[in-house]
Every structure is written in structure tokens, then in C-alpha cells.
Amino acid sequence: xxxxxxxxxxxxxxxxxxxxxxxxxxxxxxxxxxxxxxxxxxxxxxxxxxxxxxxxxxxxxxxxxxxxxxxxxxxxxxxxxxxxxxxxxxxxxxxxxxxxxxxxxxxxxxxxxxxxxxxxxxxxxxxxxxxxxxxxxxxxxxxxxxxxxxxxxxxxxxxxxxxxxxxxxxxxxxxxxxxxxxxxxxxxxxxxxxxxxxxxxxxxxxxxxxxxxxxxxxxxxxxxxxxxxxxxxxxxxxxxxxxxxxxxxxxxxxxxxxxxxxxxxxxxxxxxxxxxxx
Numbered sequence: 541x542x543x544x545x546x547x548x549x550x551x552x553x554x555x556x557x558x559x560x561x562x563x564x565x566x567x568x569x570x571x572x573x574x575x576x577x578x579x580x581x582x583x584x585x586x587x588x589x590x591x592x593x594x595x596x597x598x599x600x601x602x603x604x605x606x607x608x609x610x611x612x613x614x615x616x617x618x619x620x621x622x623x624x625x626x627x628x629x630x631x632x633x634x635x636x637x638x639x640x641x642x643x644x645x646x647x648x649x650x651x652x653x654x655x656x657x658x659x660x661x662x663x664x665x666x667x668x669x670x671x672x673x674x675x676x677x678x679x680x681x682x683x684x685x686x687x688x689x690x691x692x693x694x695x696x697x698x699x700x701x702x703x704x705x706x707x708x709x710x711x712x713x714x715x716x717x718x719x720x721x722x723x724x725x726x727x728x729x730x731x732x733x734x735x736x737x738x739x740x741x742x743x744x745x746x747x748x749x750x751x752x753x754x755x756x757x758x759x760x761x762x763x764x765x766x767x768x769x770x771x772x773x774x775x776x777x778x779x780x781x782x783x784x785x786x787x788x789x790x791x792x793x794x795x796x797x798x799x800x801x802x803x804x805x806x807x808x809x810x811x812x813x814x815x816x817x818x
Contacts (some may be wrong), residue, residue: 570799587813595807602680608649613630615685619656623790631799661690662704682721687700691724695740723756724764769802
């Protein structure tokens with residue numbers, strides 16, 4: 541019996557050895573091919589002059605070259621998602637899900653952080669340390685919602701509003717110089733009669749939106765006019781503004797869906813990202 545068992549064991553050992561040798565050889569020949577394919581992908585989505593890529597491709601590039609990609613948002617309650625029936629319906633959470641769904645193989649390496657605070661202006665976010673907390677994370681992409689609904693409501697001067705924008709950019713440049721920065725406007729609101737009512741300083745919501753937009757664009761900083769984008773979608777679908785709002789200021793689920801669509805379209809847009817550093 542022992543004479544039968546011993547040759548059988550030897551045969552099994554030889555078979556296992558051959559299996560691992562064959563598979564090891566296959567992997568050694570496949571690895572360079574995989575590396576070559578990855579190198580080609582990286583080359584096509586590298587943010588360099590003359591090579592237009594989308595922000596989604598940029599995030600994929602960061603994962604492939606740095607093992608992860610980090611997106612950070614800061615702003616007011618509409619950046620936080622107030623008015624949505626559930627957090628999952630905020631525009632930022634919808635954008636995160638969409639990007640991860642389109643990049644399932646690297647979804648775990650895509651990280652999204654929200655530093656927005658309800659009722660805060662950019663000035664307050666600076667003073668409260670939220671901006672410092674954000675830059676300490678060294679995000680690859682920073683989205684700054686200008687928070688001018690609160691600047692208007694709290695009677696913050698235009699000079700102080702612009703100064704806060706400069707302070708945020710300065711902090712990012714100093715502490716996280718490789719971060720890409722995008723400013724976005726807030727949404728259309730009905731309680732200020734679409735921006736026509738003056739605050740105690742004699743300024744309207746429209747004044748704050750237009751002045752901050754004009755200033756940001758004058759500095760050649762990236763700006764997404766969410767207000768205009770949402771207005772266009774509301775008109776195209778035959779909706780009334782109030783149908784998209786929870787309380788006249790904050791979007792409801794439908795409003796945040798439109799906001800998400802504006803941002804998703806922007807993240808899909810091919811552009812030269814090589815100079816998008818503040």
C-alpha cells in the first residue's frame with residue numbers, strides 16, 4: 541500500500557509544481573503588457589499643454605499615478621445639501637456616485653470630502669478654520685461654492701466678500717499648491733425675487749453673484765455658473781423655479797438633480813487642465 545501512495549504523492553507534487561511554473565510564466569509575460577497598457581492610458585490623460593482631458597479623466601490620472609484621488613468641497617448649506625430629502629440626493633453625493641459608477645475598478649481610490657457649513661459665508665469658513673482643515677487634506681481638486689446667498693443675507697460688504705475669495709485661494713496656493721481649484725455659483729432662489737431685493741447695504745443677491753463671478757473670471761480662475769446652468773434647464777423643461785426649491789432658497793431633490801446635471805456636464809467637458817492652478 542505504501543508503495544502505491546508514495547508514487548501518487550510524487551505525481552501530485554510534480555503536477556502542482558508544473559501548474560505554478562506555467563502560471564508564473566504567464567504572469568511574468570502578462571505584467572509588462574499590463575504595464576505598457578497602463579502607461580499608454582496615463583499618457584492619454586496626462587494634464588499637459590495641448591492635451592485636452594475631462595475632470596473625470598484627471599481624477600483617473602491621479603489614481604493611476606498617485607494611487608488615489610481626493611476631491612474636496614467647501615461652501616454653504618447648498619453645498620452641504622440642505623433641502624434634499626436624503627443626503628444621497630444632494631448634488632455633490634450624486635456626482636460622487638456617478639464618477640465612481642463610471643470608474644468601478646478604482647472606485648475605492650476615489651475620495652470625496654465635504655467641508656461646507658450651513659449659514660456660513662466664505663469669510664466665516666476662513667475664520668472658523670474650515671479652509672485650513674480642507675487644505676490640510678491636500679486635495680487634488682477643490683470645489684468652492686461662493687456662498688454669496690449668505691453674504692447677501694448677512695450684509696457682508698462686497699470688499700470683504702472678494703477679500704475672502706482671495707484668502708481662500710492664497711491658503712490653497714501656500715499649503716496645497718498642486719490642488720486644482722474650481723469656483724461655482726449657488727443656485728437660483730425665489731425668496732429674493734430672483735435677486736432684485738436689496739439688503740441693508742443696498743446690494744442684491746444678483747450684485748453678489750455677478751461681482752464675484754466677474755472678479756473670479758478676471759483672475760482667470762475656473763468658474764462654473766451653476767445659477768445660469770440651472771436656469772437654462774428649468775426653462776428647457778418648462779418648470780417653474782419654485783418647483784425646484786425646498787424653501788425658496790435651498791433646492792429640493794429636483795433642484796439638486798439639475799445642479800448635479802450641470803456639474804456632471806462640466807466634469808465631462810474636455811479642456812486644457814495644464815494651467816488650472818491658482
